[in-house]
Amino acid sequence: MSEADDLARRVADTMLSREGTGPAWGLVIEEAREGYARVRMEVRADMLNGHAITHGGMIFALADTAFAYACNSRNEAAVAQNATITFLAASKLGDVLSAEARELSRAGKSGVYHVSVKTCDGRVVAEFMGLSRTIGGAVIN
Amino acid sequence: MSEADDLARRVADTMLSREGTGPAWGLVIEEAREGYARVRMEVRADMLNGHAITHGGMIFALADTAFAYACNSRNEAAVAQNATITFLAASKLGDVLSAEARELSRAGKSGVYHVSVKTCDGRVVAEFMGLSRTIGGAVIN
Amino acid sequence: MSEADDLARRVADTMLSREGTGPAWGLVIEEAREGYARVRMEVRADMLNGHAITHGGMIFALADTAFAYACNSRNEAAVAQNATITFLAASKLGDVLSAEARELSRAGKSGVYHVSVKTCDGRVVAEFMGLSRTIGGAVIN
Amino acid sequence: MSEADDLARRVADTMLSREGTGPAWGLVIEEAREGYARVRMEVRADMLNGHAITHGGMIFALADTAFAYACNSRNEAAVAQNATITFLAASKLGDVLSAEARELSRAGKSGVYHVSVKTCDGRVVAEFMGLSRTIGGAVIN
Numbered sequence: 001m002s003e004a005d006d007l008a009r010r011v012a013d014t015m016l017s018r019e020g021t022g023p024a025w026g027l028v029i030e031e032a033r034e035g036y037a038r039v040r041m042e043v044r045a046d047m048l049n050g051h052a053i054t055h056g057g058m059i060f061a062l063a064d065t066a067f068a069y070a071c072n073s074r075n076e077a078a079v080a081q082n083a084t085i086t087f088l089a090a091s092k093l094g095d096v097l098s099a100e101a102r103e104l105s106r107a108g109k110s111g112v113y114h115v116s117v118k119t120c121d122g123r124v125v126a127e128f129m130g131l132s133r134t135i136g137g138a139v140i141n
Numbered sequence: 142m143s144e145a146d147d148l149a150r151r152v153a154d155t156m157l158s159r160e161g162t163g164p165a166w167g168l169v170i171e172e173a174r175e176g177y178a179r180v181r182m183e184v185r186a187d188m189l190n191g192h193a194i195t196h197g198g199m200i201f202a203l204a205d206t207a208f209a210y211a212c213n214s215r216n217e218a219a220v221a222q223n224a225t226i227t228f229l230a231a232s233k234l235g236d237v238l239s240a241e242a243r244e245l246s247r248a249g250k251s252g253v254y255h256v257s258v259k260t261c262d263g264r265v266v267a268e269f270m271g272l273s274r275t276i277g278g279a280v281i282n
Numbered sequence: 283m284s285e286a287d288d289l290a291r292r293v294a295d296t297m298l299s300r301e302g303t304g305p306a307w308g309l310v311i312e313e314a315r316e317g318y319a320r321v322r323m324e325v326r327a328d329m330l331n332g333h334a335i336t337h338g339g340m341i342f343a344l345a346d347t348a349f350a351y352a353c354n355s356r357n358e359a360a361v362a363q364n365a366t367i368t369f370l371a372a373s374k375l376g377d378v379l380s381a382e383a384r385e386l387s388r389a390g391k392s393g394v395y396h397v398s399v400k401t402c403d404g405r406v407v408a409e410f411m412g413l414s415r416t417i418g419g420a421v422i423n
Numbered sequence: 424m425s426e427a428d429d430l431a432r433r434v435a436d437t438m439l440s441r442e443g444t445g446p447a448w449g450l451v452i453e454e455a456r457e458g459y460a461r462v463r464m465e466v467r468a469d470m471l472n473g474h475a476i477t478h479g480g481m482i483f484a485l486a487d488t489a490f491a492y493a494c495n496s497r498n499e500a501a502v503a504q505n506a507t508i509t510f511l512a513a514s515k516l517g518d519v520l521s522a523e524a525r526e527l528s529r530a531g532k533s534g535v536y537h538v539s540v541k542t543c544d545g546r547v548v549a550e551f552m553g554l555s556r557t558i559g560g561a562v563i564n
């Protein structure tokens with residue numbers, strides 16, 4: 001593992017450990033490296049909407065978390081400015097969703113990331129594109 | 142209250158009663174009428190990210206819920222296809238956020254909605270635009 | 283007319299006069315005031331796609347122009363960072379389209395604007411939401 | 424070249440030949456295959472905004488065109504429903520921009536595409552994500 005990837009993993013682990021949402025949503029970091037993160041979540045009953053499918057808010061939340069780990073992966077603190085999500089298929093109770101974030105490009109303080117959310121059998125649930133902005137400072141010392 | 146607004150309120154109440162997320166997030170419907178919904182949520186510790194501010198996923202989830210009530214308000218079942226959110230300011234533990242969804246336009250099966258998320262003192266936390274699609278069928282009989 | 287609205291009009295006129303695209307697209311500023319702009323364009327043959335309807339790129343271009351005038355209206359130079367557009371209905375050769383941009387909110391250097399593009403009989407062609415960022419400096423001296 | 428890729432190229436060529444915008448913008452198809460298209464445009468004086476950089480509307484228009492060729496590449500007529508663009512860097516008079524569209528996923532009638540717009544020396548000008556919908560019928564007989 002390169003130093004850059006090792007740092008990315010430590011940043012993601014640190015971010016997760018500080019989040020109230022991490023344990024609340026049962027998030028697991030599957031992989032984190034420079035400009036990349038993959039995060040897993042199992043759909044629970046308290047994540048369902050009135051149609052008994054996963055609430056779009058939870059799908060976004062999972063994607064947004066992977067995006068956050070990817071855009072902070074160089075230990076330069078960054079925040080989400082804007083994000084767009086397209087919902088393509090439903091998921092249901094017990095499904096294990098995985099959000100995979102990849103860096104598309106960076107320029108100045110801005111970064112753009114693509115996140116795919118899939119079920120464990122590879123069906124795409126949502127596609128997400130996020131714009132981050134570095135704000136100065138580091139995530140971990 | 143008009144019949145259309147009364148129906149919208151009953152649809153929103155029914156949707157909330159069927160959601161696992163409603164009680165999980167402590168959502169309260171402040172108002173629901175034809176093409177409009179306003180939903181409130183208090184920021185709890187399990188909604189915070191690693192910077193001790195509200196996780197973007199929860200802000201989106203609140204906006205998306207108001208959007209869902211507004212786009213289903215005529216009792217024609219509709220789902221979110223796409224949504225975009227811009228984050229403008231942070232909110233913190235104990236803040237009460239309100240998401241107000243308004244219909245911008247409808248054409249065929251599509252609808253476009255704008256949602257503002259604000260703190261109770263009127264500071265804008267996020268702006269959201271969502272695209273819905275009616276899928277046939279009603280929400281309540 | 284207030285001073286702020288007068289300034290906004292002069293800024294929009296100045297921006298249009300400097301644009302290569304203004305005359306190329308036949309743009310006309312219908313109204314410009316603080317945080318607001320309305321711009322008109324007639325659909326020509328060289329703006330049509332292969333289905334003989336207005337190319338989405340031209341609809342976006344019109345909306346983006348109204349957005350630019352609105353987000354620069356205080357004579358603080360601003361650029362578009364991100365924009366989302368939803369296409370709702372087709373328009374055709376000879377249609378006169380009007381894009382109306384309104385400010386939704388501002389925070390720090392960021393601004394969020396909503397733009398509706400309509401035909402002259404009021405049919406909505408597209409809804410647009412844009413995020414601007416002030417970059418320092420003025421548009422006119 | 425596979426049959427699918429050959430069809431995609433013929434569809435793109437046909438679409439371009441029917442567009443009023445193609446010659447107006449000086450578009451050149453560099454490559455078109457199944458789920459993919461790359462389109463080139465040289466920035467002219469009538470494509471500049473008031474800061475003497477390429478108007479965002481023209482950058483979107485180029486990206487949107489590559490998106491259209493990619494989402495119609497199987498000769499199933501499709502239209503853009505929604506698109507999001509993030510502007511990352513300026514380009515100027517004489518720059519040759521290339522928009523490369525790739526399919527991210529398809530589900531039912533929906534398709535999601537990512538488009539990168541770059542200068543010929545590889546600098547990213549914009550990132551774009553588009554949602555298409557098939558409408559029945561073919562592009563070419």
